[in-house]
Amino acid sequence: MRSRIVLAAGDGLGNTAIAQKLGIAVSSARKWRSRFVADRLDGLLDEPRPGRPRTVGDEQVEAVITRTLETTPKDATHWSTRSLAAELGLSQSAVSRIWRAFGLQPHRQESWKLSKDPLFVDKVKDVVGLYLDPPERAVVLCVDEKSQIQALDRTAPILPMLPGTPQRATHDYKRYGTSSLYAALDLATGQVIGSLHARHRAIEFKKFLAKIDAEVPAELDVHVVLDNASTHKTPAVKRWLIEHPRFTLHFTPTSSSWLNLVERWFGELTTKKLQRGTHRSVRELNTDIRAWIDTWNDNPRPYVWTKTADQILEPIARYCTRINDSGH
Known part of the structure; x- marks a missing residue:
């Protein structure tokens, strides 16, 4: 989002126009434009914050993503947060957070089918x-x-629906x-x-x-x-x-x-x-x-x-x- 603000500013848009285009507050557009003007790309990074340091490093995040995408457990067709956490020595919540951050959902499977009709394009049109x-x-x-x-x-x-009980x-x-x-x-x-x-x-x-x-x-x-x-x-x-x-x-x-x-x-x-x-x-x-x-x-x-x-x-x-x- 910060990069989009800067790119929109580079196209000549003002703070209000950027906010309307990206669906953000005008103050946010103003803040990150000013930060970029002052410190260039470094200005788009988060400043150091007080609090507990990270317990999961970049290498561990990479390991979670790589294992999830490229391997499967011996006894299942896909990883669960518990099985992958046990494999890598992480907590289940850590694996869950990484999956959410990168949009990984091993438990889900969607179906798809591509037509092999040689006249597919003509028929669609x-x-x-x-x-x-x-x-x-x-x-x-x-x-x-x-x-x-x-x-x-x-x-x-069939048993009828009751308050708190669906039809059965x-x-x-x-x-x-x-x-x-x-x-x-x-x-x-x-x-x-x-x-x-x-x-x-x-x-x-x-x-x-x-x-x-x-x-x-x-x-x-x-x-x-x-x-x-x-x-x-x-x-x-x-x-x-x-x-x-x-x-x-x-x-x-x-x-x-x-x-x-x-x-x-x-x-x-x-x-x-x-x-x-x-x-x-x-x-x-x-x-x-x-x-x-x-x-x-x-x-x-x-x-x-x-x-x-x-x-x-x-x-x-x-x-x-x-x-x-x-x-x-």
Whole structure:
């Protein structure tokens, strides 16, 4: 922060402008500019302070960071503060402080997936361009299927929430069959066209396309964003599309379901209805899903896409460069 204050001053900004730009107090900007003018770089260092001297030296800090990043314990996949402290002869709190200072979190692991689609860039630009600048006299629909939705019931009654006690349900359950939901999310309005089937084959997908064709006004073109599932590309589907030229399919890149906005809607359906719901038959499950869709369509909320294709591709390119340079 002290360096940024000096650099901003070098760009000609005054104390007030620097404070506003960096989100600090004007007095802080004034203080460190004055210190730099008086003592140059030495003026940006902390002055000696009274109190207990450091008990953990730079070499020990370096050892903690190196061990954390480059090694693992014999009996685990990652270090804990206790195991690393015992290994290096430090206190647990010292290791914890060093980890916090350098943003190290060995206990955490995040998942990632990079698409290997050779047309990744072109498909991202196509779909994002459709989101940000949809064509006139056309409807843009985000389409996908949520397959194998299970009708589940707990093996014992769910205990209701009480003050100080959350709702409780048994960890085990009984299965009563599955259902598959096809959904088309209207980009502009947030309205959803849904269709439930026992299976999710090309036959069911073609029926769903026919349902979309019946519900979308005939004077509008239909742009469909969907993934690369094999059921979307069968000869029967291709013939149907030739017979209905107002339909245009826009495929997302492989392993890029995050690009299809209907996935966000599926997430809401799961967390608000399916995850904690109980159903003793597929018919009961389907009835519940249809009711949820009807309620959604009574007050639809469209999802607004904000990032441009370049804003998406640039960090991906940086990440690819980073992992390629890591030597792994």
